[in-house]
Amino acid sequence: MRIFRDTWLIFERSLTLSLRNPVWVILGVMQPILYLFLFGPLLNNIAKMPGFPPGGAFNVFVPGILVMTALFGSAFVGFGLCDEMREGVVERMTVTPMSRVAMLVGRSLRDVVLLLAQGLILVGLAIPFGLEINVGGVAVAFALLALIGLMMSPVSYTLALVLKSEDSLAPVVNGLTLPLLLLSGVMLPMSLAPDWLQTVAKFNPLYHAVAAIRALFNASFADQEILVGVAVLVVLTIVTITMGARSFARASA
Amino acid sequence: MSAQSNTQPTIETVGLRRTFKGRGGAVEAVAGVDLRVNAGDIFGFLGPNGAGKTTTLRILATLLPPTAGTASVAGFDVARHPRQVRERIGYVAQSGGSYREATGREELIIQGRLFGMSKAEAGRRAVEILAALDLTEAADRTCKTYSGGMRRRLNIGIGMVHRPAVLFLDEPTTGLDPQARARLWEEIRKLRETGTTVFLTTHYLEEADALCDCLAIIDHGRIVAEGSPDDLKREISGDVLTIGVNGNGDQVVKLLSGQPFVREAELDDGLVRLYVDRGEEAVPQVLRLLDAKGLAPSTMDLHRPSLDDVFLKKTGRSLRESAA
Numbered sequence: 001m002r003i004f005r006d007t008w009l010i011f012e013r014s015l016t017l018s019l020r021n022p023v024w025v026i027l028g029v030m031q032p033i034l035y036l037f038l039f040g041p042l043l044n045n046i047a048k049m050p051g052f053p054p055g056g057a058f059n060v061f062v063p064g065i066l067v068m069t070a071l072f073g074s075a076f077v078g079f080g081l082c083d084e085m086r087e088g089v090v091e092r093m094t095v096t097p098m099s100r101v102a103m104l105v106g107r108s109l110r111d112v113v114l115l116l117a118q119g120l121i122l123v124g125l126a127i128p129f130g131l132e133i134n135v136g137g138v139a140v141a142f143a144l145l146a147l148i149g150l151m152m153s154p155v156s157y158t159l160a161l162v163l164k165s166e167d168s169l170a171p172v173v174n175g176l177t178l179p180l181l182l183l184s185g186v187m188l189p190m191s192l193a194p195d196w197l198q199t200v201a202k203f204n205p206l207y208h209a210v211a212a213i214r215a216l217f218n219a220s221f222a223d224q225e226i227l228v229g230v231a232v233l234v235v236l237t238i239v240t241i242t243m244g245a246r247s248f249a250r251a252s253a
Numbered sequence: 254m255s256a257q258s259n260t261q262p263t264i265e266t267v268g269l270r271r272t273f274k275g276r277g278g279a280v281e282a283v284a285g286v287d288l289r290v291n292a293g294d295i296f297g298f299l300g301p302n303g304a305g306k307t308t309t310l311r312i313l314a315t316l317l318p319p320t321a322g323t324a325s326v327a328g329f330d331v332a333r334h335p336r337q338v339r340e341r342i343g344y345v346a347q348s349g350g351s352y353r354e355a356t357g358r359e360e361l362i363i364q365g366r367l368f369g370m371s372k373a374e375a376g377r378r379a380v381e382i383l384a385a386l387d388l389t390e391a392a393d394r395t396c397k398t399y400s401g402g403m404r405r406r407l408n409i410g411i412g413m414v415h416r417p418a419v420l421f422l423d424e425p426t427t428g429l430d431p432q433a434r435a436r437l438w439e440e441i442r443k444l445r446e447t448g449t450t451v452f453l454t455t456h457y458l459e460e461a462d463a464l465c466d467c468l469a470i471i472d473h474g475r476i477v478a479e480g481s482p483d484d485l486k487r488e489i490s491g492d493v494l495t496i497g498v499n500g501n502g503d504q505v506v507k508l509l510s511g512q513p514f515v516r517e518a519e520l521d522d523g524l525v526r527l528y529v530d531r532g533e534e535a536v537p538q539v540l541r542l543l544d545a546k547g548l549a550p551s552t553m554d555l556h557r558p559s560l561d562d563v564f565l566k567k568t569g570r571s572l573r574e575s576a577a
Contacts (some may be wrong), residue, residue: 016359017354088349088351092345093367095339096368097340
């Protein structure tokens, strides 16, 4: 099938090019590592507060940091696309018979691979700090992180195709990621928040992603947050991939 | 026009229009363009910046739907069968197409594979193109290390990977130094040997003149003249032959004005000015005639109208000024 072959070709090309200049991949993992070492220890005392979810400070904090890494690893990918557009790469590929879906999904899969690699590094570094893991739970949690990437990177690519320049893209992406991040309970669990804030947070898909991944890290497989998180991410991913593929098909106009 | 004008044209547009909505209302970038391009020709689309060249090219390359009118390329309608058109064309944008972090070889191979070639096949084709464009040594360096001329050659190579029937080149030599430009012209001429139809836009008169079998001059979205560069120039005024006659002006005018190849002969300030259709053929005839009567000329100067004269005549403006 052309769509799978083209997706693979674009994935392979994008990954090769990203690894040729790995500085962004390394910078992308530096920020969460700093959070892990310089912010994580603060939570050890807060974890004793009433309302703090079960599982110990790092089992609450690391899932949040992983979601943050997935968000940043996918929300800013449009910058790379702006660069490719300026050099005429996107237009050149538009005038080939290749699949438009592959233009999007090939790049998004590259983004997913990179953010999963960053996630593995973070989990490995967090274990000495007291992170307790259940291998099955972590595996499913990483599948959810992959879904976050597949959901967010098409949004970023779509914005890049519409806005066409990094200068216009930067404020839009920042304006989008900051509320998503603050309302997801990444830093501190939303169970500490007042009721109205908790209500608002429930409209944030990342809130459900964080809740699901925390449950998975704690091996609480009966927690219905897992199903909610999976369902929300799957539905939104289908929506954003459809939207993104259409943008690539229209990119020419 | 070339000899094949009775065959099905490779590119044909009828009443092509494209309107863009801007803040100040609708702007008609392409305002009713009818074109026929014959297979195997190098066709030039000449006009100042903003004349509608790139818009027309983008419509033909399936990147932009026309607002009205039809266009067919390589036998398929661009709006209804974009996929079939894309399989048969190569497109080299002004912005290039090669990515600076990728190597020349990588770019050629991925392009071939996106057109359905196997890895091995695409690899062989890349080697072939790199050699033809004299880029073999640079093949495995990233594009950012290439000179401007090398990068343009690679971009054209990327457009040729799948041996397209039609190659679109948008301003292929803009910004290149004269040496690199001449080099690129050579590469474009070579395409004619492979039977590829080349459709290029340019605002360089010299480029259209040196390269194109046939050209259309476009201004404000409309075609103002079409034909071979020589035909277009001839249509304007013919060539002008100025002859120094050593005081025998009246005799020379009398002798030459009766000749069938002379449109008009006049004496002006001791020089005879002849208006002829084909200066290159008139010169030996004039020499023979004058020699036979013992009226050997002291000087001869042939002025052939340039495409700029054509542009001036058709639009009332000089392209050199418009393009600056």
